[in-house]
Amino acid sequence: ATKHIEHPLSPIEQASIEGISQLPTDANGESSLSITVVGASGDLAKKKIFPALFALFYEGCLPKHFTIFGYARSKMTDEELRKMISGTLTCRIDQRENCEDKIDNFLKKCFYHAGQYNSEADFKQLDAKLKTHEGGRVANRLFYLSIPPNIFIDVARCASSSASSEQGWTRVIVEKPFGRDSASSAELTKGLKQFLAEEQIYRIDHYLGKELVENLSVLRFSNLVFEPLWSRQYIRNVQFLFSEDFGTEGRGGYFDGYGIIRDIMQNHLLQMLAIFAMEPPVSLDAEDIRNEKVKVLRSMRTLNLEDVVIGQYKSHVRGGVRYPGYTDDKTVPPNSITPTFAAAALFIDNARWDGVPFLMKAGKALNNRRTEIRVQFRHVPGNLYKRSFGTDLDQATNELVIRVQPDEAIYLKINNKIPGLGMRLDRSNLNLLYADRYSREIPDAYERLLLDAIEGERRLFIRSDELDAAWAIFTPLLQELETRRVSPELYPYGSRGPVGAHYLAAKYNVRWG
Numbered sequence: 001a002t003k004h005i006e007h008p009l010s011p012i013e014q015a016s017i018e019g020i021s022q023l024p025t026d027a028n029g030e031s032s033l034s035i036t037v038v039g040a041s042g043d044l045a046k047k048k049i050f051p052a053l054f055a056l057f058y059e060g061c062l063p064k065h066f067t068i069f070g071y072a073r074s075k076m077t078d079e080e081l082r083k084m085i086s087g088t089l090t091c092r093i094d095q096r097e098n099c100e101d102k103i104d105n106f107l108k109k110c111f112y113h114a115g116q117y118n119s120e121a122d123f124k125q126l127d128a129k130l131k132t133h134e135g136g137r138v139a140n141r142l143f144y145l146s147i148p149p150n151i152f153i154d155v156a157r158c159a160s161s162s163a164s165s166e167q168g169w170t171r172v173i174v175e176k177p178f179g180r181d182s183a184s185s186a187e188l189t190k191g192l193k194q195f196l197a198e199e200q201i202y203r204i205d206h207y208l209g210k211e212l213v214e215n216l217s218v219l220r221f222s223n224l225v226f227e228p229l230w231s232r233q234y235i236r237n238v239q240f241l242f243s244e245d246f247g248t249e250g251r252g253g254y255f256d257g258y259g260i261i262r263d264i265m266q267n268h269l270l271q272m273l274a275i276f277a278m279e280p281p282v283s284l285d286a287e288d289i290r291n292e293k294v295k296v297l298r299s300m301r302t303l304n305l306e307d308v309v310i311g312q313y314k315s316h317v318r319g320g321v322r323y324p325g326y327t328d329d330k331t332v333p334p335n336s337i338t339p340t341f342a343a344a345a346l347f348i349d350n351a352r353w354d355g356v357p358f359l360m361k362a363g364k365a366l367n368n369r370r371t372e373i374r375v376q377f378r379h380v381p382g383n384l385y386k387r388s389f390g391t392d393l394d395q396a397t398n399e400l401v402i403r404v405q406p407d408e409a410i411y412l413k414i415n416n417k418i419p420g421l422g423m424r425l426d427r428s429n430l431n432l433l434y435a436d437r438y439s440r441e442i443p444d445a446y447e448r449l450l451l452d453a454i455e456g457e458r459r460l461f462i463r464s465d466e467l468d469a470a471w472a473i474f475t476p477l478l479q480e481l482e483t484r485r486v487s488p489e490l491y492p493y494g495s496r497g498p499v500g501a502h503y504l505a506a507k508y509n510v511r512w513g
């Protein structure tokens, strides 16, 4: 019955009402926006970037004069690019009648230019085409580097060599991975900064664009009931859980050079942890938020091998179907020891979190797909209702669960009297299931982040000192794993992962959620 209660507008909804007011304009109030997807022939561009750009167009979030260019080495005509992306576009926001028209109108704004990533001449040709579309208006240019990181710097050099108009801006979105460790990340940052100012670099972590991750600060700082409990005094442990029920399918070549710790923990899970654990920022300004994130990351202990368990999935036959092991992937070396699973216990050495284990668990080819934050609270002191729970008091502690995906939800496990004449308690959920509460579909993370980059909103992008602090936590561990060639514990495809993870949690008196 409460389904359609008003709620604040999302940035996308806000932008669709206000228009893209932040774009610099000329004396006639005119400006243009050019978005170049570098690596347009690739998986991410097809799966996420073009559909997100279409969703922004569909919602009226792109300005009147915009152009989208795909750029990659593959030979393709404009028509071929349009054909390639048209199959991925859907009017998923709602089923308005003019979807086909919208798709056609969007595709008319999409073009392709084939070129090398290290050729200034090829980028000059792109620049000439962009200028034609910009038609002499103030040119604002966004480059999305959807390419392997070893060519980021070449592209930054070439893209920055063909300048946009003086009044407009040039911004570059950089996809992860931002290096493999502290040294390579610093080198990448140094390389990019030869050609771009820090303000032009938008390091994307798409988890920061997920609805429930954005909501984390709202939950903490706008509800009186949570923030007073948000410390070692009341919280026993916090868990950041990521699992996928499929393997590295198709991405084994990339994955083998990185592994799950670099692919998920050092970025997606650590970013959620930083927002979860940071001190209240002075304001919602990007720099104030990022200052707090850096502070909390720098208060974290570097991770020890004793606090980590790694695993790798092996093949498994279930119901007559054989599920492949990680090393069955043709792009993965047969003797690979790259972890596809890791569990870790992390600590923040500051006054708020002293001694509280922050546990992370991330794995591919597990028994389900989910991303959650679980906050387990301490026991109620002198619990009057001890007897009603028998000996397992752990079962009686409160737990707050923030389910990032799928089926976005926030729920709080509480103890409740079972209705009736006796005094029996059970565990029930105070449950906010997004699908029941909000009727609209949740925008994809890439939509929010692309819109933010267009608007120059940097709150959800990673600053270089944040990145340094994040790598500092994981680099010694990653080096030790590699120099000692630590073998991962094998686990069957589709299982709950290595048993070692349970021992790690037990060491800190934690039960995985």
Ligand code: NDP
Residues within 6 Å of the ligand: 039, 040, 041, 042, 043, 044, 045, 072, 073, 074, 117, 145, 146, 147, 148, 149, 151, 175, 176, 177, 254
């Ligand atoms: P791809 O491997 O599909 O590469 C994108 C494009 O880059 C390719 O189509 C190819 O285009 C070009 N390319 C690939 N390898 C090389 C190479 N060795 N040298 C030069 N050019 C190359 O990557 P994705 O699309 O999967 O990912 C793009 C970026 O986004 C990567 O940094 C990836 O780590 C990151 N990412 C990807 C995610 C995903 O789900 N796919 C998720 C999160 C991040 P052409 O040959 O036509 O030039």
Ligand code: BG6
Residues within 6 Å of the ligand: 206, 244, 263
């Ligand atoms: C990417 C990782 O960053 O995130 C992938 O490289 C992973 O390995 C993906 O599958 C998960 O993203 P999402 O949004 O599907 O949970």
